[in-house]
Amino acid sequence: MIFRSQSSMAAPDLLFNLRNSFYLGAYQAAINNSEIPNLSPDDAIERDCLVYRSYIALGSHQLVINEIDSSAATPLQAVKLLALYLSGSENKESTIMNLKEWLADPTIGNIPTLRLVAGIIFMHEQDYTEALKHTYAGGTMELHALNVQIYLKMYRSDHAEKQLKIMQQIDEDHTLTQLANAWLNLAVGGSKIQEAYLIFQDFSEKYPMTGLILNGKAVCCMHMGNFEEAESLLLEALNKDAKDAETLSNLVVCCLHLNKPSTRYLRYEVEGFD
Template sequence: MADPLFAVRNSFYLGAYNLVVQEASELEDLPHAAAIERDTYLYRAYIALGSHQLVISEINESSATSLQAIKLLAEYLSGSKSKEDVFATVGEWLADVTSNRNPTVVLVAGLLYTYEENYVEALKVCRSNLSLEIAALAVLVYLKMDRVDKAEQAVKAMSQMDDDATLTQQATAWVNVALGGSMVQDASYIYQELGDKYNWTATLRNGRAVCFMKMGQWEDAEADLLDAFNKDAKDADTLANLVTVGLHLSKNVARYSSQLKVLAPNHPIVKRLEAGEEAFQQAAASMA
C-alpha cells in the first residue's frame, strides 16, 4: 500500500518547506493517526519558514500530544516560553510511559537538547530509535561531538532500517564529509542524486557547496550557494557559507555578514567574525 505521507515527509527532509505546506494542505480524508502526522510536518514546515506564532496560536490544549510537542518547539525557538518551563515539560513527557514512546515527542526532546548543546541528554532520548529521523538526529549529535566513529555506526543502523530513504542518504553524506578525503566526493554525488531526483532545495545546494569547499572548489561552491540564496535569502546556513566562500575568494561579504548577524546573531560564523573584529580593534588601539 502506498504511503500517503511520503511526499510530505520527503519534502520536509529535503528542506522544501513551502512545498510541504502545499502538499499537506491537499491531503484530506486521512486516518486519524496519519492526519496527526501530516499536521506535525505541516507545522514544522511553518516553524522552518519562521511562522512560529501561527503554530503557537493554532495548536491548543485539546490537540494531540504530537502537536503539543511541535508547539513547544515553536515556543522555544521563538522565545515565547522560558527555557525552564520548556524543559520542565520535556521532563514530564519523558517520564510518562505513553509520551516517551511517542516518536514526535522524543524527536522534539532530542532537538531541544541538541539546541542547548546538551548532547548527552540528546543521545539518551535518541537511543529509543523510534523513527528514522530520531536515528538521523543521533548521527548529527555524534558529528557535533566529533565522534565520527559513532556517527558511522549510527548511519549503518539507519541503513538497516531503510537504506534507500532520503534521510539515510543525507546522513551518509554528513558522515562522508566528516571523514574527508575521497569520501567528500561521494557525499557530493549523494546531493547531486537527491537534487536531480527530487528538488534542488537550498538545503541540498548548501550540502553540495560544503563538499565543494572541502575539495577547494570555491567557485563551484559559490554557484551552489547563490542558487540557494535565490531560493531562500533568509537561510542562515546559506549566508554563513557565502561569507566563508566570499572570504576565500577575496570578495566583499559585508552584505551577507550583516544579514546573518540580524537573522542568527548566535551563529558560530557571527561569533568568529565578531571575535576577529574585536581583535582588530584591540590591535589598532594598541598602536594608536
C-alpha cells in the same frame, strides 16, 4: 536510486511525498501539498506535525503556537514546544521544564515525536548526553538520523557510522539514510567528500532544488577547494531564502577564500537573526 520507505508489498505510503519534501528542505511545498485524502487518524496527526514543523523551519513560530491548542494530540503538543523553544530566549527555560515533565510521564514519555523534539532541543542546548538519552533507542528513521547528527556534533563519527548502518539495514535507499550518509562522509573528509557530493547531486537531479541540497553541494565544493562553484550554488540558495543562516554563513566562508567582501552577508546574519 529509488527512494522508498516501505517494501513494494506494503500498502501505499500516503505521506511519502510530504515526508520527502520536509526531509529535503522543501518546506513550502510540504505545506502547499498537505491536503491528502483518506488518511488514518494517526497519519493525519503525522501530516499535521510535518506541516507545523515546516512552518517552524520557515520561521513562522507564532503561527504554530497560536494554532495548536491544549486539546491537540501529544505529538502536536510536542511540536508546539519546539516552536516555543525556538521563538525566543524568554521561552526556553519554561519550555525545557515542561519538556522534561512530559518525558518523565510514563503514559506519553516514549512517543516518538516527543523524543524527537527532545533530541532537537537538547542538541540546540549542546547537551548531547541528554539528547541521546531520549533518541538513542530509535524507533523511527528520523530518530536514527538525529542520532547521526548528535554523534557528529560530539565528533564521534564511529558511533554515527553505527547508526548509519542501522538505517541502511532498515532502508538503504531512504532519503534520510542517504542524507545521513552524506553528513558522515563530510565529517570523515578526504575521498568521502566526493561521495557526499554525488549524493546531493543525485537529489538535485531527482527533486526540485532546495536550500538544503544547494548548501550540501556547496559545502562539498568548499571541502574540495572549488570555492567559485560553491559561491554560485550558495547565491542560488540565497535567491530561495535571503535570510537562511546556513547559506549566509557558508557565503561568508566562500568570500574569505575568494578574497571578496563578505560584509553584506555578515550584516544579514546580524540583523536577520536573534
